[in-house]
Amino acid sequence: MNRREKIVYTAILTATALILAYVESIISFGVILPGVKLGLSNISVVVALYTIGFPYAVVIGILKCFISLMIFGRLSGLFYSLSGIILAIITMYLLKKIKHLSLLSVNIGGSFFHIIGQLIAASVMLGSSDVWTLFPLLGALSIVSGAITYIPEHITLNTILKIKTKRGKLNVE
Numbered sequence: 001m002n003r004r005e006k007i008v009y010t011a012i013l014t015a016t017a018l019i020l021a022y023v024e025s026i027i028s029f030g031v032i033l034p035g036v037k038l039g040l041s042n043i044s045v046v047v048a049l050y051t052i053g054f055p056y057a058v059v060i061g062i063l064k065c066f067i068s069l070m071i072f073g074r075l076s077g078l079f080y081s082l083s084g085i086i087l088a089i090i091t092m093y094l095l096k097k098i099k100h101l102s103l104l105s106v107n108i109g110g111s112f113f114h115i116i117g118q119l120i121a122a123s124v125m126l127g128s129s130d131v132w133t134l135f136p137l138l139g140a141l142s143i144v145s146g147a148i149t150y151i152p153e154h155i156t157l158n159t160i161l162k163i164k165t166k167r168g169k170l171n172v173e
Helices: 003-026 042-051 054-072 076-096 103-126 130-167
Strands: none
Touching (some): 042 130, 054 076
């Protein structure tokens, strides 16, 4: 894929992430535990990481955070989102380099470290380490979330691989 195709693909994945963020805001689990989401919009980030690479995944993650802020207007959540997504992408990138780890393992690791990033942000914002009392619950929920979002990621990546194999290259236009 050339640079222009990667930029177009990045735009498509960013738009997809925003659509999934909107869907996620409708089916929010925040009623049960404030701030808890399934992580559907991060599917685009993982797809980018596996198809076009780390820098593009970071761009999509950061754009998703800022554009979501503009759409949904949650300024307070920006620091939490950025902390979580950046730590998650770095973790997934490093885990992906370990040959024996599957997409499922990489995704669960990213989800788990996304929560850690958010708890770090909460500790800084609140000036208290009390938020870490939620870690066992949030950590367990992140593992479940990572396992659930693995399913559409796996299907999407297999579909992209089939298209790429069929056409000889990935054509996003």
